[in-house]
Amino acid sequence: MPLTPSILLIIPTQFEWRGIFPEREAPETPAVLTEVSPNICATWCGLGVVASTLFTEVALNSFRERYQQLPAWTILLGIAGSFDPSVPKGTLYRGSAVSLHGIGVGEGRSFRSPEELGWSQDSLAEKEGWLTIPTDNSCALPTAKILTVCSGSDAPETAAIRKSRYPSAHLEEMEGFSFVLACKRNAANFHIIRAVSNTVGERDPSQWNTEIALKNLREYLSALS
Numbered sequence: 266m267p268l269t270p271s272i273l274l275i276i277p278t279q280f281e282w283r284g285i286f287p288e289r290e291a292p293e294t295p296a297v298l299t300e301v302s303p304n305i306c307a308t309w310c311g312l313g314v315v316a317s318t319l320f321t322e323v324a325l326n327s328f329r330e331r332y333q334q335l336p337a338w339t340i341l342l343g344i345a346g347s348f349d350p351s352v353p354k355g356t357l358y359r360g361s362a363v364s365l366h367g368i369g370v371g372e373g374r375s376f377r378s379p380e381e382l383g384w385s386q387d388s389l390a391e392k393e394g395w396l397t398i399p400t401d402n403s404c405a406l407p408t409a410k411i412l413t414v415c416s417g418s419d420a421p422e423t424a425a426i427r428k429s430r431y432p433s434a435h436l437e438e439m440e441g442f443s444f445v446l447a448c449k450r451n452a453a454n455f456h457i458i459r460a461v462s463n464t465v466g467e468r469d470p471s472q473w474n475t476e477i478a479l480k481n482l483r484e485y486l487s488a489l490s
Contacts, residue, residue: 270300272489273328273336273453274307275321277343277440282309284479285342285486296323298331302490306336310440314365314415317341317440321447338454342486344478345411345438345459346418348428352461355477357485358409360457362395364431365442367415374426394431396445401456406485409435411457413442417465424466437465458485 276282282291286307292299295311306328310320321339328336347356369378380394395410412434418424428434441457448455460478467473 268303269332269334269336270302270304270306271337272305273298273324273339274301274305274486275317275324275339275341275444276307276309277317277341277438278312279309281343281479281482282307284475285482287483296320296327298324298327304490305486310444313439314367314413314443318443318447321444322451325447325451325453335451335453338456339448340455341441341444341457342482343438343440343459344462344475344482345436346463346465346467347436347461348424348434348465350464354461354463354474355481356461357406357481358436358459358461359401359404359406360398360411360436360441360459361400361408362397363411363413363441363445363457364395364434365413366427366431373423376426376430396442396449398445398457399454404456406458409459411436411438411441411459414439419466419468421466424464427465436461458482460485 276285279291291309295309298306298308301307308324310317369376371377410433412431414437418427418437436459460482462475462478463473
């Protein structure tokens with residue numbers, strides 16, 4: 266039996282993979298496991314809540330089949346937007362909780378969540394619509410509440426509406442909530458690590474800095490290897 270890496274790394278997209286592993290070709294399809302170091306097995310899951318749920322599940326099952334056990338930690342690693350424009354690009358956060366926006370009725374200020382419509386999600390929401398991410402005292406990164414969305418904020422006005430609905434949210438991204446569900450279903454230990462690449466609602470690419478965000482993720486990962 267091969268030596269078992271302690272970490273299963275889930276990267277959302279091939280774009281992020283290329284920034285994190287610039288010298289290693291991304292697998293052509295999601296959930297294909299690649300040993301990037303003796304300690305780390307990595308894959309990518311695809312953009313958004315549907316792909317990330319499915320392919321996190323597939324990756325965990327593949328890891329279990331290959332190594333006859335679950336990884337010590339499963340980590341979602343990628344970029345995100347910050348609701349606070351004063352946060353420097355490249356800042357790293359460890360997720361402390363996730364919530365999901367976009368499932369319900371309507372859009373913008375007329376949006377109504379399942380809870381507002383009387384469709385209980387008690388089995389999913391642990392506290393005021395948030396799923397808690399376990400604390401890891403060995404990780405010194407600042408923590409952030411993460412809002413997972415079905416589509417990114419297209420303007421500052423959209424970001425402001427979402428922030429008013431989720432006032433404690435720090436970051437916006439598209440995979441965290443579904444990643445957490447897949448990990449919880451498989452009883453896997455998990456983290457989410459995100460690097461800020463942009464301000465939520467800013468669609469001008471010249472105002473983003475994915476390069477510094479991905480560079481800082483590379484440096485974080487090198488400390489784990």
